[in-house]
Amino acid sequence: MKAPVRAALALFLTINLACATIITPRTSAQTKEAAPALDGFTAGESDAQRQLEERFRAVPLPASAREHLRTLTREPHVAGTPEDYRTAVYVRDQLRRFGINAELREYQVLLPYPKHPTRLELVAPRRVSLNLEEAVLPQDPSSSHRRIIPLFNGYSATGDVTAPLVYVNYGLPDDYAALKKINVDVKGKLVIARYGRSFRGVKAKVAEENGAVGLVIYSDPADDGYTQGDVYPNGPWRPETSAQRGSVMYLFQYPGDPLTPGTPAVAGTPRLKQDDPTLNIPRIPVQPISYGDARLLLEPLRGPVRPAGFQGGLPFAYHVGGTEDVRVRLKTEMDFQIRTIWNVIGRIEGAEERDRWVVLGNHRDAWTFGAVDPNSGTTAMLELARGFGELLKTNWRPRRTIIFGSWDGEEHGLIGSTEWVEENAAELREKAVAYLNMDSAVSGANFGASSVPTLWKLIRAAARDVRDPKTGKSVYQAWQDRSRAARPEAELTDAGAGTDTAIAEARINALGSGSDYTPFLQHLGVTSLDMGFGGDYGVYHSAYDSFNWMEKFGDPGFVYHVAAAQIWGTLALRLANARALPFDYADYAAELRDFVNETQKTAARRKLADDFDNNALLTAASELAGQANRTKVALTDVLAEIEDTRPRADERHARATARLKRINDSLIAAERALTDARGLRNRPWYKHQIYAPGLYTGYAAQPLPDLRQAIDDRNTANAREAAVRITEAIRRAVAVLRDGRGN
């Protein structure tokens, strides 16, 4: 299959590159006409900013991106290893080469590796020892690298258990409820769950809560294997022997070094004991395996017919097990040590607002080679930095300071970013304007983003100014076209009564967890976004997340690495240079209303509708919308005043500038106001009242987290208290915006 597909793809790219020379990119066309002023810029400064951004976007190049990725993925670089250190030095030195100040910053954190490869054996009906190794593929040279870390889950306990096996589907609360209905108990049993639907740490937590003695997690072919498409090396999906490494840290309790929650893991910091029961890690052994191995465990299972939705893509009817027919032994041996990890921190000083920081972050550590996760993002950051470096050579300086964070230990549990945020919390609270995260920047051609609503308009605007390499349209247009194509004919026409007016803007998701924006947004209340180009990607956290995979499937021409650098840099330049911050709290207010109404519906379904003050929440959201709109008007006025008075630089000008600073500071502080120092119920590290990972939703956000959780728990008292705290938080933001205008 490789030959014809590769040929077709090459042809496709050729045609599209040809088209690109005919279709005039929107950006160049626009600058020639009188484009509307960029949000946050005076009319006079707007054109200069556009030209600056275009100069920047001309710098990133596929060949250069390819070279960075080639270097970064030469060897596996798990956090805390010498190879990881070498990537830190590479990133630091590249930043310096581009004229950007850069230093390493290290932390000492609790970091487990497998001491010995795990043993997983079928004990009955016959004794079979599972392989637990990803095959060496002749087509992918790096797959034979001897430093590829054995399959393991980070923070799995050390253990040796033998028990009957129960198949628990995705291993989430609903699955255990379905099992309970057919009288299958997992207490004292080993459970096997498939990956997907939630963060793997949630699966570990739920298995533990249900009394399982151990957990095996496998990648079902229906989820990211052959059912999705051709498997590697013939296609981008997961092959038979491949498994997904990954942390099972209880991120939803707190992320970062397990021994130093809330404080930086530096020399001299007091540390919790490794056996402290409050640690954010499982107490049972957990092990990831491939579907090739899983088949040997699942096929002999007996017991009741599986509940609806449990069937996966292996070629037999799945059973639940739980009987003595199938017994399994799981033996894990972990090496928990305090180890050193290395962030790289780069910095371009702001010319006018040196104490206002726009922070760009990406992690650098990988479970294996990290071609997609995370070094496509590292590559984008380096190309972005090269672009900024070219601007610096022309004596350009940003209005505000730009900080680069190349985080370590993300895979183990957002450790590098969390420790840095904890170390610099006071300064960040005061100075951080926004945090722009890019983890896996490229696994395909489909742009997607998550952010606080404040940034929605800005993200869309930036996406309109970057060309989508495949279609020649703007990234925004390609993104919106995909959203439309995904909807059925009926929905499109019925909703709009025959017109296209109902077509919404491309959707931006809520931030949950699973990458380094978590400490910024959810611990400190820094306005944040996360984004990247996704695609058919079945080799996540496997030995095949390699340069070869990227070159064959993810981004053969390295053109999306360039697009990722362009959109990220465009956003950073705009946030760093805009006189008035282009933050929209009216969108935030609208989203809050939706969250409240959605929550209300869920509560009504559970007959809990009258138990919390829904109206107070809606009123607070409306007040926020009102303040947001008044602030927008004030910003228009003050920008006009500044434009008007600039030539004279008189006292009126100084007054307007001071007023603008206060309003900008209020836009920054309004997000902080949504945090509550007391934190969320039973997880004080999480301060943000609107966004947090759900206790069971894993990577996905659970908006209004304490309220939603109380409703899930049918706990009236908690629901009331949560509603009060959220209302207070929104009202604080309202007050901040009002006070910022000083009228």
Added chain:
Amino acid sequence: MKAPVRAALALFLTINLACATIITPRTSAQTKEAAPALDGFTAGESDAQRQLEERFRAVPLPASAREHLRTLTREPHVAGTPEDYRTAVYVRDQLRRFGINAELREYQVLLPYPKHPTRLELVAPRRVSLNLEEAVLPQDPSSSHRRIIPLFNGYSATGDVTAPLVYVNYGLPDDYAALKKINVDVKGKLVIARYGRSFRGVKAKVAEENGAVGLVIYSDPADDGYTQGDVYPNGPWRPETSAQRGSVMYLFQYPGDPLTPGTPAVAGTPRLKQDDPTLNIPRIPVQPISYGDARLLLEPLRGPVRPAGFQGGLPFAYHVGGTEDVRVRLKTEMDFQIRTIWNVIGRIEGAEERDRWVVLGNHRDAWTFGAVDPNSGTTAMLELARGFGELLKTNWRPRRTIIFGSWDGEEHGLIGSTEWVEENAAELREKAVAYLNMDSAVSGANFGASSVPTLWKLIRAAARDVRDPKTGKSVYQAWQDRSRAARPEAELTDAGAGTDTAIAEARINALGSGSDYTPFLQHLGVTSLDMGFGGDYGVYHSAYDSFNWMEKFGDPGFVYHVAAAQIWGTLALRLANARALPFDYADYAAELRDFVNETQKTAARRKLADDFDNNALLTAASELAGQANRTKVALTDVLAEIEDTRPRADERHARATARLKRINDSLIAAERALTDARGLRNRPWYKHQIYAPGLYTGYAAQPLPDLRQAIDDRNTANAREAAVRITEAIRRAVAVLRDGRGN
């Protein structure tokens, strides 16, 4: 797996049988209180009818049902074979034994068998000859029977073609459209489709229309194999070597003997030539295969990545093929002969309305042993007849004549029923009150029905009076509980705003095609229904549709065979005895309005909304509702009058009786009025203007067939004409009801 499940099942049945003695069935409870009069009966006659029905329902027994099924499934009995003849004699003799007149009626029809087993070979990339045989299973003794007919599709052409292979998903128009989008042409190619979503004859027709030179149809494990559950003999689903036989006759053009459309295939009838281009049969070879064999063809396919929705349950990524990488040879050799088939016609003469017939039908021929399809129905019919026989012994006679039809040649194309209907068309037009079909009566415990709306209330009423063996509730209650359980929580509560009032009655479907009601309803306009108990049934049309399968999975206690006989007999007794026919045309009118509105929506989506007279249709439907309601009132009056005057038997009584007869006749004739002698566009055999199988929907009904087809074709002129004809038909029914009341 067998042992524990069987044990659990046995326990389950024991508990339920125990419960049954505690829970008083609704029927006995009701007869002791003052139950409302049965629909169509005077208050006085209603109790007697209830008692009669209860006496009848006490007769059918599991042991007796088991014995019938055991006898009927002893050997394969394909239409036209000596074994088939033996089953005809058995049924005739059983009916006679019960005191029911019964005769064989034979026809000479074009009936193909395979002359030699088909050859299907993979020619490239390597030469492999496929097995095309269903495995002998030691657990199922009949699977080794030497008279099991080889895998073939009835009315496949004889042919020998070698060509590249294209995978066409379900082989329906949308699938070919999806292939066209990725530039895959099937012209001159062999195509392989999976079973499901429509009648296999439609797949053959669409393949032919698209220029394919041959068609292979396989059973994908996602549709009725391991993805659904354990496979036979461990479970009820289709095992690896099993394939689905079946006719590919173009039923949607006309059913029955291909050489005698519209006329009975008896001696001396003029016949079309076998090469007549108007024959309702394919011109290309078509062959069914198992997923074990299909895997050998599908796995090596190359060509473009498959479109969305094409992936099935085999353990690799499906490709579309169409390249020279995979070439396949298909060689079929069919033996087309005029052969004799045998219907059995039984008859219980009506005491008072001898010339009004209630017809009960079930086919008897099977592709192999036919334990489910159709002899669970034959068994139900025999137990029903035994019950009626017991009543006959007490000198009971039904008011109207009851006819039993044990049809032959249904599997080849509804042949026995169609020829009999064509032979007796004039008499049936005058005399047939209703046709009650039961094909596969039992493959599980889930009752389901399809009918014209006239019979909805009657079916529900009968289902309320029969006990569901598993739950001890009424069949109706179990049926409704299942409908509720199938709906998501949100839908239930959101719709009803917290109450349960929005819970609808259990749904009765529209009649499409695929069983013997087609000639009655769609050719003649006889009020019809079809019903049965369904379940997990993956051995359809295979060698494993056997007595052993039924005893292990379908109906281990033969209790649902008894329930099927009870509900069928209850319906027949009520229709045969009711003074006033319990037909509800108000339901018909409501359904017509829904059909019109639904069609209107589809038309609007295609911008065809103004092209036909929607209002005329809705007005006609409203008029029908009005007449239906007036007729109901008239019937209530006339029944009261009859009750009132019965003791005197005077002239008033005679007048009332005569009036009732006219109204009853109008209720019978109103359905006839919905037929149009000109027939549907390009298929004159199909006369009914409301119900027909769609040209592409296969078994599923396409209500308002000519109108819907015109809209699908975007043909404005046809849509207008169809709307006019349908409006005329409804108006004819309106007039018939009005005239029947004589006021």
